[in-house]
Amino acid sequence: MTTTHDSERAEQLTLLRESALSFATKESPLTRARALRQQTPGFERRFWAALAEQGWTGLLVPETLGGYEQGFTEMAEVVAALASQVAPEPVVPVLVFAGRLLAHAGSTDIATRLLTEVAEGRTLPAVAWQEDITGAKDRTDQAATRLERQADALLLNGSKRHVRPGAGADGYIVSATGPGGLALVWVPADTAGLTVSSQPLADGSYAAQLDLNSVRLPASHLLAEGAHAVAALTRAYDETLVLASVELLALVRGMLSMTQNYLCTRVQFGKPIGSFQSLQHRAVDLLIQQELTASVVAQALALLDDPDSNSSARSAMASRVKSRASDAGLQVAREAVQLHGAIGVTDEYDLGLYLQRALVLSAWLGNGSQQRRRYADLTQNATAQEHA
Structure with missing residues (x-):
């Protein structure tokens, strides 16, 4: 049953999604991502300041420290919008991994100061x-x-x-x-x-x-x-795996959209190549990968936002979603290049920006194989504890 609170949050998420997409499209076109490649440090402080002006650097920071104390579902809308434009700013490494680690580490004076500066966009910890x-x-x-x-x-x-x-x-x-x-x-x-x-x-x-x-x-x-440090790092790591998967899902959607548009406009033998049944089947396979990934990402975000979730469930879900998103990102990237033909391997074509980002994100913090091994270890340990 849908409650008033659920309806209000859904409306707020829609507004946040539209705002983030509008901002990313206008302020960070793909030409910007292309221009910043191999330019140390790889992103712009000016753009980071613009993110802070939008309030997004403080989304996950407690209100007492100048943030907005929103959920991971809200953070995911901003992450996905920026990833859809392959914006190079390290939003997930800084705001999720480092920011959440500072929050979980405790209320020491230095952690409190750093989190306040993160919310203001003045400090980028790694x-x-x-x-x-x-x-x-x-x-x-x-x-x-x-x-x-x-x-x-x-x-x-x-x-x-x-x-x-x-x-x-x-x-x-x-x-x-x-x-x-x-x-x-x-x-x-x-x-x-x-x-x-x-x-x-x-x-x-x-x-x-x-x-x-x-x-x-x-x-x-x-x-x-001690144990507190291990718990803080593990929890921040798990949360980062989920938001990295959000980025990968946005890349998958971008690559699939470009591929579908190309199949509808590229003409051979007097008709669009998208009318060929064999290519339609391959495109459907990519759509299935996108939808499967989207489903697991939604489950993972809901678990992170659930105050009653436990550490074992979070870790298992984090590895599960990162494994799924990493593999889907690589598969869709390979197929998208093949379906584009020769133009897909040229540096001038924007598909390469998505492909290269997917290569980096699929490996970051553990690729699909590594996350499946972690998932197996976590679930086996959980089963053994239940039997004990």
């Missing part, structure tokens, strides 16, 4: 937790980077990989192993002993490798430690 070059061995409860306590100071040594938005961040939430187990530490970008190396990605954006050589910080920069 999460530095991965260390394996392939990402296959990375876990949210482990870190090879070492943390030592020295009187009132913290000392960090180690390296991190696949950090987004890389050199464009104002600082990094670094995971490390210390005397109390896993720890999360705030490391400003200009800290002595920190070296940031930019690494170009397939879509023209950048990640970074961090090298921490005897990085010394005040003890107040410790955000969380």
Whole structure:
């Protein structure tokens, strides 16, 4: 039964979707995404300020810290609109991964200050937790980077990989192993002993490798430690997997729309190639992938917005949706290029912008195979606990 509250929220979501799409189309056309490729840091602070003016940088931030304390479904509307234009701004890495990690870490003075600055659009934090070059061995409860306590100071040594938005961040939430187990530490970008190396990605954006050589910080920069740090990082990771899947779904929709339009306008043998039954069947297969992904994304967002959901269910759903979205993104990208023929492989054609972004996002935080392994581990552990 639909309640008044549900109807009001549906109306608000529609208005937010229309506003976000209008803004993204006008302020970030595909020509902008093309122009910013290989331009360090890969995005524009001016555009980030415009996002803040819209209020979107504070959507997930508590009202007490200057945000709007909205749900993930609301955040997904903004993420999808920007992804539909392949906007290069690191909305999910900063506002979801780093922002939610700060929120889950606790109400320390530095976390509160950083979240307030995130809502205002003044600070772009990044999460530095991965260390394996392939990402296959990375876990949210482990870190090879070492943390030592020295009187009132913290000392960090180690390296991190696949950090987004890389050199464009104002600082990094670094995971490390210390005397109390896993720890999360705030490391400003200009800290002595920190070296940031930019690494170009397939879509023209950048990640970074961090090298921490005897990085010394005040003890107040410790955000969380022990089981609390593990829970905070795992939850933020799961939430980010879902919103990354929202991005991938938007790319799938964009690629499928371009392909359908091409099939209707490209003429061979005196008729549109979309009239050929074999191509119609392939297009339907892509539509099925889109709709299956959309269904799982909707389930995942509803679970994140459910205050009664538990961590095990969130983690399993996050891996499930990221696996589905990663595989769908790659499949639709391959088929879209083939259905376009020769024009599909030219750099001048906009399909390539979607394809390259899909390549990056499908691998980020774990590709389809890695997420299926995580899902299997999570569900097996849950089954074993039930039997126990």
